[in-house]
Amino acid sequence: MGNMKYDSVIIGAGLSGLASGIRLAQFGKNVLVVEKHNIIGGLNSFYSRFGRKIDVGLHAITNFVKKGIFKSPLSKLLRQLRIPYDLLGLCEQNFSKIILRDKVAKFSNDFLLLESEIARLFPKSIDAFRKLVESIRAFDAYNEDSRQDMSTRTILSSLLQNRELEDMLLLPTLYYGSARENDVTWKQFVILFRSIFLEGFARPFEGIRKILALLVQKFQELGGEKRLRCEVQRIETSNGKVEGVVFSNGEFVKCDSVLSTIGYPETVKLYNREHFKETPKGQLSFCEAIAIFDRQPQDYGWNDTIIFFEKNPQFSYKKSSEEMATSSGVICLPNNFNYDNGQSMKEGFLRVTALANYEKWKNLPATAYQFMKKYCFDSLMEQAVKILGDKYLDFNVWKNNLLDRDFFTPLTIERFTGRVNGAIYGSPEKIYDGVLPIKNLFLCGTDQGFLGIIGSMLSGISIVNRHLLLGK
Ligand SMILES: Cc1cc2nc3c(=O)[nH]c(=O)nc-3n(C[C@H](O)[C@H](O)[C@H](O)COP(=O)(O)OP(=O)(O)OC[C@H]3O[C@@H](n4cnc5c(N)ncnc54)[C@H](O)[C@@H]3O)c2cc1C
Structure with missing residues (x-):
C-alpha cells in the first residue's frame, strides 16, 4: 500500500465524497475515498441503538421531482451517476407547515398549495409573491450572476415589502441550509427555495442507509477503493501543488489530485495552519x-x-x-x-x-x-x-x-x-468554483455552496466534471 499512487484521493465518505468517487471511477480513474470514521455518510449517516437503525441527519430528501421530469437537480444527479430513479425508493411527504406565531401556511410537493396559502394569509402581497417566484424560476443558480452574493433579506424586503411574509419564506430556507445568521445569499436562497417549495420532500422507507448502500455498491463495482478509520492529517504540497496525503498513522499516499469534502476551514487546516486561523468559520x-x-x-x-x-x-x-x-x-x-x-x-x-x-x-x-x-x-x-x-x-x-x-x-x-464549531452548514464564505490556492486541490460539498443530500452529491459531481475530467 505504501507505494501506491492514486489519480485522486477524496477526503470524506459523506454524500459528496461518495458521489464524486463514483464519477471519477466511471471515467477509469484510480480513486481512493478515505473516511476518518468507521461508518460512511458523514452529516447524513445512521447508527444502531438497541437494535434500531436511527438516521443521524435525515428529515427529508429535498429536490423531489416525479419520475420522468428531466430538467431538475435530482434527474441530473441520477443521469450522471447512472442510477435508475426507482432504486432510490423515494416516497413523498404528506404535507408540511410553516408556523410563524399565529400564522400557519401549509405546503406540499404541489407548489399551488403554498401559493394559495400565501394568497389567503397575505392577499395584498400575492402579486409580489408571484413575481418573486418568477424571478427565482428564471435565476440560473449554476452560473455566475451579479446578484448571487447579495443579501436575500434586502432583495425580499424590497420585492415583498412585508416582513411577515419574508420571515415565513425564510423560516424553512434558512433552517435547511444557511450558514449565516438571519440571512442567506441570494444564490443559496434560490437553490433552497427551489429544492423545498418548487420541488419537494421525499424519503426512502429505509431512510438514508438505502441511498448510502446504493452509492457504496456502485463505487466498489466501478473499482473505487475506500478506507474507513483513516484520517487525513496533512495534505502534502510542493511548489504550491498537491503531492499526496498523510494519514494519522503516518502513512503517506501519493496522488495527482485531492478532493476535499470536509469543509473550507477544515481543509485549509490540513495544508496551512496559519491561514486556517483567518478562514471564516461557521x-x-x-x-x-x-x-x-x-x-x-x-x-x-x-x-x-x-x-x-x-x-x-x-x-x-x-x-x-x-x-x-x-x-x-x-x-x-x-x-x-x-x-x-x-x-x-x-x-x-x-x-x-x-x-x-x-x-x-x-x-x-x-x-x-x-x-x-x-x-x-x-x-x-x-x-x-x-x-x-x-x-x-x-x-x-x-x-x-x-x-x-x-x-x-x-x-x-x-x-x-469534524466540522469546526459543529457548524452543519459550514463556513459563511463559500468557494463556488471549488478552487483552493493549492494546485490540484479542490473543495466540494457544503462549503462549495451546495448542500443537503442531493445538493452535496451534485456538488461532488460538478467539481469532478469541471476540474478533474476535462482535458484529461
Ligand atoms: C442534523 C442534520 C439534519 C439534516 N437534515 C437534512 C435533511 O433532512 N435533508 C437534506 O437534504 N440534508 C440534511 N442535512 C444536510 C446534509 O446531511 C449535508 O448537507 C450533507 O450530508 C453534506 O455532505 P458532505 O459530503 O458535503 O459532507 P459531510 O457529510 O460532512 O462529509 C464529510 C466526511 O468527511 C469526514 N472527515 C472529516 N475530516 C476528515 C479527515 N481529516 N480525514 C478523513 N475523513 C474526514 C467526516 O467524518 C465526514 O464523513 C442534515 C444535516 C444534519 C447534521
Missing part, C-alpha cells in the same frame, strides 16, 4: 432531540411531515444565547410520508431540531453536560407537543409512551463530522 449549530414511541403519530392526531416554527413575533435565526433555544425550530415526523404498498414504520419517530450555542455546550463540565442534554430534550419535546397539538395527550402522559430517546448537541456533530 457559528451556527444545532441540537436535535429524537423520540421513539410505541404508537404512530397519527394516533395523536399528528399528520404533518415537517413543521418549521417560530413563536416570537419576528423570525430569528442566530446562534442561541443559551445552550439551546426552544422558541424556534424544526419538527419532523418520518412516519408521515406516503410509503409504497401501504408500508408503515412499526414505531413512531419524532425529531425536533433547534438552534444551539457551541461554546456553551463546550464549557459544561461532564455531569452538567449530561444533565443539560436531558433538560433540553424535555423542553424541546414539550414545545413540539404544544405545536403539534396536545388534544389527545398531555406531555407527561406522552412521556410514558416513549420507547427510547436520543439527543445530540453541537459537540456530537463536531465529534462525528
Whole structure:
C-alpha cells in the first residue's frame, strides 16, 4: 500500500465524497475515498441503538421531482451517476407547515398549495409573491450572476415589502441550509427555495442507509477503493501543488489530485495552519432531540411531515444565547410520508431540531453536560407537543409512551463530522468554483455552496466534471 499512487484521493465518505468517487471511477480513474470514521455518510449517516437503525441527519430528501421530469437537480444527479430513479425508493411527504406565531401556511410537493396559502394569509402581497417566484424560476443558480452574493433579506424586503411574509419564506430556507445568521445569499436562497417549495420532500422507507448502500455498491463495482478509520492529517504540497496525503498513522499516499469534502476551514487546516486561523468559520449549530414511541403519530392526531416554527413575533435565526433555544425550530415526523404498498414504520419517530450555542455546550463540565442534554430534550419535546397539538395527550402522559430517546448537541456533530464549531452548514464564505490556492486541490460539498443530500452529491459531481475530467 505504501507505494501506491492514486489519480485522486477524496477526503470524506459523506454524500459528496461518495458521489464524486463514483464519477471519477466511471471515467477509469484510480480513486481512493478515505473516511476518518468507521461508518460512511458523514452529516447524513445512521447508527444502531438497541437494535434500531436511527438516521443521524435525515428529515427529508429535498429536490423531489416525479419520475420522468428531466430538467431538475435530482434527474441530473441520477443521469450522471447512472442510477435508475426507482432504486432510490423515494416516497413523498404528506404535507408540511410553516408556523410563524399565529400564522400557519401549509405546503406540499404541489407548489399551488403554498401559493394559495400565501394568497389567503397575505392577499395584498400575492402579486409580489408571484413575481418573486418568477424571478427565482428564471435565476440560473449554476452560473455566475451579479446578484448571487447579495443579501436575500434586502432583495425580499424590497420585492415583498412585508416582513411577515419574508420571515415565513425564510423560516424553512434558512433552517435547511444557511450558514449565516438571519440571512442567506441570494444564490443559496434560490437553490433552497427551489429544492423545498418548487420541488419537494421525499424519503426512502429505509431512510438514508438505502441511498448510502446504493452509492457504496456502485463505487466498489466501478473499482473505487475506500478506507474507513483513516484520517487525513496533512495534505502534502510542493511548489504550491498537491503531492499526496498523510494519514494519522503516518502513512503517506501519493496522488495527482485531492478532493476535499470536509469543509473550507477544515481543509485549509490540513495544508496551512496559519491561514486556517483567518478562514471564516461557521457559528451556527444545532441540537436535535429524537423520540421513539410505541404508537404512530397519527394516533395523536399528528399528520404533518415537517413543521418549521417560530413563536416570537419576528423570525430569528442566530446562534442561541443559551445552550439551546426552544422558541424556534424544526419538527419532523418520518412516519408521515406516503410509503409504497401501504408500508408503515412499526414505531413512531419524532425529531425536533433547534438552534444551539457551541461554546456553551463546550464549557459544561461532564455531569452538567449530561444533565443539560436531558433538560433540553424535555423542553424541546414539550414545545413540539404544544405545536403539534396536545388534544389527545398531555406531555407527561406522552412521556410514558416513549420507547427510547436520543439527543445530540453541537459537540456530537463536531465529534462525528469534524466540522469546526459543529457548524452543519459550514463556513459563511463559500468557494463556488471549488478552487483552493493549492494546485490540484479542490473543495466540494457544503462549503462549495451546495448542500443537503442531493445538493452535496451534485456538488461532488460538478467539481469532478469541471476540474478533474476535462482535458484529461
Ligand atoms: C442534523 C442534520 C439534519 C439534516 N437534515 C437534512 C435533511 O433532512 N435533508 C437534506 O437534504 N440534508 C440534511 N442535512 C444536510 C446534509 O446531511 C449535508 O448537507 C450533507 O450530508 C453534506 O455532505 P458532505 O459530503 O458535503 O459532507 P459531510 O457529510 O460532512 O462529509 C464529510 C466526511 O468527511 C469526514 N472527515 C472529516 N475530516 C476528515 C479527515 N481529516 N480525514 C478523513 N475523513 C474526514 C467526516 O467524518 C465526514 O464523513 C442534515 C444535516 C444534519 C447534521
